[in-house]
Amino acid sequence: MKKITSLAVASAVAIGMVSSAQAATTLESVKSKGFVQCGVSTGLPGFSNPDEKGNWQGMDVDVCRAVAAATLGDAAKVKYIPLTAKERFTALQSGEIDVLSRNTTWTQTRDTTLGLNFAGVSYYDGQGFMVSKKLGVKNALELDGAAVCIQSGTTTELNLSDFFREHKMTFSPVVFDTSDQTVKGFEAGRCDMLTSDQSQLYALRIKLADPSSAMVLTEVISKEPLGPVVRQGDDQWFNIVKWSLNAMINAEELGLTSKNIDEMKAGTNPNVARFVGLDGPKGSGMDLSDDWAYQIVKQVGNYGEAFDRNVGSGSPLNIARGVNALWNKGGFMYAPPMR
Amino acid sequence: MPSDVNKGVAPSSKPKFWNDPDKRAMLFQVLMVLTVLGFFAYIISNALYNLEKRGITTGFAFLDQSAGFEILLALLPYDATYSFGRTFLVGLLNTLLVSFLGVILATVIGFVMGIARLSQNWLVNKVATAYIEIFRNIPLLLQILFWYVAVLQPLPLPRASIEIGGAFLNNRGLYLPWPVFESGFSLVMIALAIAICAVVWLLRWNHKRQDATGERFPVLWTSLALLIGLPLLVYVLAGSPMSWDEPVLKGFNFKGGATIIPELMALLIALSVYTGTFIAEIVRSGILAVSHGQTEAAGALGLNKSKTLRLIVVPQSMRVIIPPLTSQYLNLIKNSSLATAIGYPDLVSVFMGTTLNQTGQAIEIIFMTMAVYLTINLIVSMLMNLYNKRMSLVER
Numbered sequence: 001m002k003k004i005t006s007l008a009v010a011s012a013v014a015i016g017m018v019s020s021a022q023a024a025t026t027l028e029s030v031k032s033k034g035f036v037q038c039g040v041s042t043g044l045p046g047f048s049n050p051d052e053k054g055n056w057q058g059m060d061v062d063v064c065r066a067v068a069a070a071t072l073g074d075a076a077k078v079k080y081i082p083l084t085a086k087e088r089f090t091a092l093q094s095g096e097i098d099v100l101s102r103n104t105t106w107t108q109t110r111d112t113t114l115g116l117n118f119a120g121v122s123y124y125d126g127q128g129f130m131v132s133k134k135l136g137v138k139n140a141l142e143l144d145g146a147a148v149c150i151q152s153g154t155t156t157e158l159n160l161s162d163f164f165r166e167h168k169m170t171f172s173p174v175v176f177d178t179s180d181q182t183v184k185g186f187e188a189g190r191c192d193m194l195t196s197d198q199s200q201l202y203a204l205r206i207k208l209a210d211p212s213s214a215m216v217l218t219e220v221i222s223k224e225p226l227g228p229v230v231r232q233g234d235d236q237w238f239n240i241v242k243w244s245l246n247a248m249i250n251a252e253e254l255g256l257t258s259k260n261i262d263e264m265k266a267g268t269n270p271n272v273a274r275f276v277g278l279d280g281p282k283g284s285g286m287d288l289s290d291d292w293a294y295q296i297v298k299q300v301g302n303y304g305e306a307f308d309r310n311v312g313s314g315s316p317l318n319i320a321r322g323v324n325a326l327w328n329k330g331g332f333m334y335a336p337p338m339r
Numbered sequence: 340m341p342s343d344v345n346k347g348v349a350p351s352s353k354p355k356f357w358n359d360p361d362k363r364a365m366l367f368q369v370l371m372v373l374t375v376l377g378f379f380a381y382i383i384s385n386a387l388y389n390l391e392k393r394g395i396t397t398g399f400a401f402l403d404q405s406a407g408f409e410i411l412l413a414l415l416p417y418d419a420t421y422s423f424g425r426t427f428l429v430g431l432l433n434t435l436l437v438s439f440l441g442v443i444l445a446t447v448i449g450f451v452m453g454i455a456r457l458s459q460n461w462l463v464n465k466v467a468t469a470y471i472e473i474f475r476n477i478p479l480l481l482q483i484l485f486w487y488v489a490v491l492q493p494l495p496l497p498r499a500s501i502e503i504g505g506a507f508l509n510n511r512g513l514y515l516p517w518p519v520f521e522s523g524f525s526l527v528m529i530a531l532a533i534a535i536c537a538v539v540w541l542l543r544w545n546h547k548r549q550d551a552t553g554e555r556f557p558v559l560w561t562s563l564a565l566l567i568g569l570p571l572l573v574y575v576l577a578g579s580p581m582s583w584d585e586p587v588l589k590g591f592n593f594k595g596g597a598t599i600i601p602e603l604m605a606l607l608i609a610l611s612v613y614t615g616t617f618i619a620e621i622v623r624s625g626i627l628a629v630s631h632g633q634t635e636a637a638g639a640l641g642l643n644k645s646k647t648l649r650l651i652v653v654p655q656s657m658r659v660i661i662p663p664l665t666s667q668y669l670n671l672i673k674n675s676s677l678a679t680a681i682g683y684p685d686l687v688s689v690f691m692g693t694t695l696n697q698t699g700q701a702i703e704i705i706f707m708t709m710a711v712y713l714t715i716n717l718i719v720s721m722l723m724n725l726y727n728k729r730m731s732l733v734e735r
Contacts, residue, residue, distance in 0.1 A: 085696065086692055086695070086696050089696070089699055090701050093393070093395065093701075109697075109698075109699070110699070112394075113395070113396040113698075113699055114395060114396075114699040115390075115393040115394040115395035135591075143591075144590060145589070145590045145591050145592060145594070146590075146591045146592075147511060147591065147592065152688070152692045152693050152696070153692060153693055153695075153696030153697070154696075157407075157408040157409075157693060157697075158407040158408055158419075158697065160408075160409075161407055161408050161409050161419040162407070162419075164409075165418075165419060165420075171409065172409075172411055173408070173409045173410065173411050174411060174602075174682055175411065175682050175684065175688065175692075175693065176682045177679060177680075177682075177692070181682070184488075185492075185682070188488075188492040188493070188510065189492075189496045189510050190492060190510055190511065190601070192591050192592075231393070232393060232394045233392075233393055233394070
């Protein structure tokens with residue numbers, strides 16, 4: 001019955017008839033449903049991709065799991081909804097999903113005109129190029145006249161156009177709906193290069209039949225801060241998603257991991273005591289249980305663990321931490337203190 | 340008021356309006372229209388109110404903002420500095436381009452195959468049957484992907500293009516030499532116009548003469564000679580005022596000439612081959628609907644087979660063919676929106692896809708896109724209905 005109601009609400013919004021039955025907060029509806037509805041990509045290794053058993057894995061997926069651990073105490077209570085780049089914002093606006101965690105770039109337009117809020121940055125990315133090694137291109141400035149495969153509805157389309165215009169070069173855009181299609185087009189030789197966020201390029205490269213036939217150019221032409229997105233107008237839910245991400249980053253800074261948190265909990269560090277909810281603000285401000293942050297680290301792990309497991313040294317992508325290292329280790333990852 | 344009641348009861352005066360079936364029907368219709376209008380007014384105002392409350396921007400101001408993205412195929416001047424309004428037009432023209440070419444091609448394929456299916460020749464008949472049964476029964480989306488992924492993408496890379504007399508075919512498209520007209524070319528166009536006028540006059544004269552004397556003049560050959568010969572003569576006399584812009588391999592790909600992108604080819608082939616099967620069946624049913632007596636009468640008058648088909652059967656069968664043919668045209672136009680599956684930049688892909696995503700104004704954009712398809716199809720319908728009317732008037 002609830003499913004039918006939410007379906008009806010979603011379709012009503014889709015045709016522009018926003019019903020007034022939105023009185024329940026997102027947290028209440030998540031608790032009554034018993035799961036978090038999370039919008040993810042249609043398959044991007046390292047960020048959101050189902051493994052061979054059909055379990056979703058990746059950085060973006062771990063953000064969803066952290067939100068579920070904080071709100072429901074169980075990181076597995078997530079319903080993943082795969083979305084193309086074109087569908088993602090409408091799905092969030094219409095209430096089909098509770099949080100969008102789908103390698104989405106934070107921009108002014110998206111934050112201010114779509115009725116959405118970005119809850120933070122989970123990965124600092126930048127746009128790059130992948131070319132076939134056969135072309136012998138070493139530098140993006142040699143790409144004049146190239147055909148470029150792009151995914152529709154992304155900031156990538158805009159940055160690419162800016163870059164070529166700035167350098168007085170031309171290109172022909174071949175625009176597909178999903179990243180899979182762009183890879184196929186690239187493989188078939190429909191385009192000379194594929195452009196996307198650099199992290200995605202490494203992920204897509206391992207999807208090629210012969211990954212060594214292509215190379216990712218070192219140039220980065222844009223800033224792409226990726227993060228989870230929520231609907232505007234529900235500040236409590238916005239806070240929950242924001243602090244779930246902050247908790248993962250703070251845990252890494254405090255040295256808390258999924259393995260040692262039980263042991264550290266018994267220690268004397270006041271920061272750890274506040275983190276696990278033995279002291280300090282606990283979860284009352286967000287209507288969560290006191291051990292919400294403990295559950296995140298225990299079940300999902302800290303930011304560094306998630307990074308290594310999904311995209312870093314523990315994964316086939318093997319991306320270096322770079323700017324995604326903690327602020328005190330030369331990166332940008334910095335979360336406000338939990339007190 | 341007793342006087343009123345008396346008036347109502349009096350048999351000679353008008354009945355009360357709720358007792359008059361005509362007026363009552365009118366009342367219910369007015370009520371119905373008001374309800375429907377009120378319903379839509381409520382939906383619209385409710386949507387506007389809620390969009391406002393959720394901080395989602397509304398209105399059509401986005402059409403003036405600069406688009407910032409490139410489009411693969413644009414029939415109008417376009418680059419990233421043009422507005423979203425222009426992306427709408429570019430997408431619309433791309434939809435119209437593939438629909439227009441598709442309708443023509445599907446009609447040709449359909450008529451040829453429909454007639455071939457009725458042929459006495461065993462091979463021709465079976466080929467037409469096989470074509471219709473295969474392509475009619477495979478989903479269109481699969482066919483589009485087949486032509487794109489299985490036929491056009493495996494073509495060689497630009498550096499190993501297949502050369503067909505000055506044109507080059509590779510997996511980036513078909514590169515054709517394109518004529519460049521120089522100053523004296525207008526004379527050739529004038530000559531062509533004169534030739535067309537002469538042909539029209541010749542046809543009329545022949546018709547009149549045949550009516551009067553029964554004699555026929557070889558119109559076909561004379562017309563062809565006029566249409567080709569006169570412009571050609573002027574062309575040579577004016578000193579060949581035209582050159583060819585040939586595609587040349589430069590950098591990554593060919594430059595110069597005209598390019599037909601593989602997305603357009605795949606979509607066009609798939610749409611016309613698919614719709615062609617339905618048109619073939621419509622043509623066959625139309626021809627079979629003309630009674631056999633007509634053919635026999637034509638034979639008795641001494642008309643040969645091709646003349647019987649051209650002058651007796653096809654004109655009469657058009658009455659039966661045109662109404663369902665219109666539906667097929669409308670289907671083809673709507674099906675062209677499947678372009679987005681292979682990245683052909685049609686209205687749905689460019690405007691309802693990229694533009695929607697860059698601006699986030701889903702309701703306005705979806706509304707505009709639906710209105711466009713509705714308008715195109717209503718216009719096509721109207722033209723076909725006019726044509727249908729003309730055909731049936733001639734008939735009786």
